[in-house]
Amino acid sequence: DTCPFYSFSEAVIGETTCDGKKKMFEMISERKPMHIMDLPQLPDEKEALDNWSVMITKLQGFLENTFDTKVSTDDIHKAISENNRKNDLVKEILEFAALPDPVIGWGEMHDVIFLATPARGNNINTTLEGVVSKLKERVKQGYVHGAKGAPRVLITGCPTAGDAAKVFKIIEESGGVIVALDSCVGLKPFAEKVEEGTSDPIRAIAERYLKIPCACMTPNNRRLTELDKLIDFYKPDAVVDIVLQACHGYNIESHKVGEHVIKKRDIPFLKIVTDYSQGDAGQIKTRIEALLESVK
Structure with missing residues (x-):
């Protein structure tokens, strides 16, 4: 808990760009509210934009629920x-x-x-x-x-x-x-x-x-x-x-x-x-x- 960004945070948002980070996020989830976004990695496929839009919508819901607010x-x-x-x-x-x-x-x-x-x-x-x-x-x-x-x-x-x-x-x-x-x-x-x-x-x-x-x-x-x-x-x-x-x-x-x-x-x-x-x-x-x- 030496990173100031981590210690000051009330929630953590992660993404699936890196296998090492995904495992780290699992550990963080035991300590803080954690939300992981599944990033499409074939960006030119037609489904990629649809899927990433869904991930951003889910993030909006996570933020609203975690911080009791409305965006x-x-x-x-x-x-x-x-x-x-x-x-x-x-x-x-x-x-x-x-x-x-x-x-x-x-x-x-x-x-x-x-x-x-x-x-x-x-x-x-x-x-x-x-x-x-x-x-x-x-x-x-x-x-x-x-x-x-x-x-x-x-x-x-x-x-x-x-x-x-x-x-x-x-x-x-x-x-x-x-x-x-x-x-x-x-x-x-x-x-x-x-x-x-x-x-x-x-x-x-x-x-x-x-x-x-x-x-x-x-x-x-x-x-x-x-x-x-x-x-x-x-x-x-x-x-x-x-x-x-x-x-x-x-x-x-x-x-x-x-x-x-x-x-x-x-x-x-x-x-x-x-x-x-x-x-x-x-x-x-x-x-x-x-x-x-x-x-x-």
């Missing part, structure tokens, strides 16, 4: 509108790293993402608007994050936070600059918007989230098409794919991603398999330095 259709429409605005603002903030001379680094991007992800309502949007204004001011002042002309790195792969963020630190310490975080704790949650004003907002939510190219999906060709868009926009000199140990989906999919980046995009690619310890930091530093040297 109206108007409430959902309002939340969609506010969340879309939040996504636009986070995207705008992260896009300041796409400038030829980035004015934001991975640490600030990381902070914005972790602030915005659980937040809702207009208060967070006002805060994010303030961040946008500050970044625009940096551009006017000629501020550059990192060394001018530093090798640009796009990060893809597993959600990475906490001690596993050592890879990000090593990249910057080695003279690189991270211009994009392509993961579930990066751009993915903010890349698209939920359609507004529909007669069925639950289905609109389901459609938007089924488009996220998680490695649990099969086939996951959308990951490559979305990666191409990021490469075109952020113009990285190298791509680093971070795989956490025991995350077999991302580990296996890394082969396809690497082939695509190297052969189709002609960009240097490095796969790093790591964990939350510091034991491999020296080895990672050596490999990162070699990668950055190759693109200078």
Whole structure:
């Protein structure tokens, strides 16, 4: 019970993206109200959208029963509108790293993402608007994050936070600059918007989230098409794919991603398999330095 998110929570919502997490959720259910959503993993099948819509409707019922409240259709429409605005603002903030001379680094991007992800309502949007204004001011002042002309790195792969963020630190310490975080704790949650004003907002939510190219999906060709868009926009000199140990989906999919980046995009690619310890930091530093040297 050392995680603040867990200790502060009154209920836990899980999904079936990972076998390890499913077993963990069984253990959590012995301690707290627990609701698991069965995520369809063949997203292009016609039944997937119907099934995921049902899961979201069941989640609504769980929340209403657990917290003795009622969620109206108007409430959902309002939340969609506010969340879309939040996504636009986070995207705008992260896009300041796409400038030829980035004015934001991975640490600030990381902070914005972790602030915005659980937040809702207009208060967070006002805060994010303030961040946008500050970044625009940096551009006017000629501020550059990192060394001018530093090798640009796009990060893809597993959600990475906490001690596993050592890879990000090593990249910057080695003279690189991270211009994009392509993961579930990066751009993915903010890349698209939920359609507004529909007669069925639950289905609109389901459609938007089924488009996220998680490695649990099969086939996951959308990951490559979305990666191409990021490469075109952020113009990285190298791509680093971070795989956490025991995350077999991302580990296996890394082969396809690497082939695509190297052969189709002609960009240097490095796969790093790591964990939350510091034991491999020296080895990672050596490999990162070699990668950055190759693109200078």
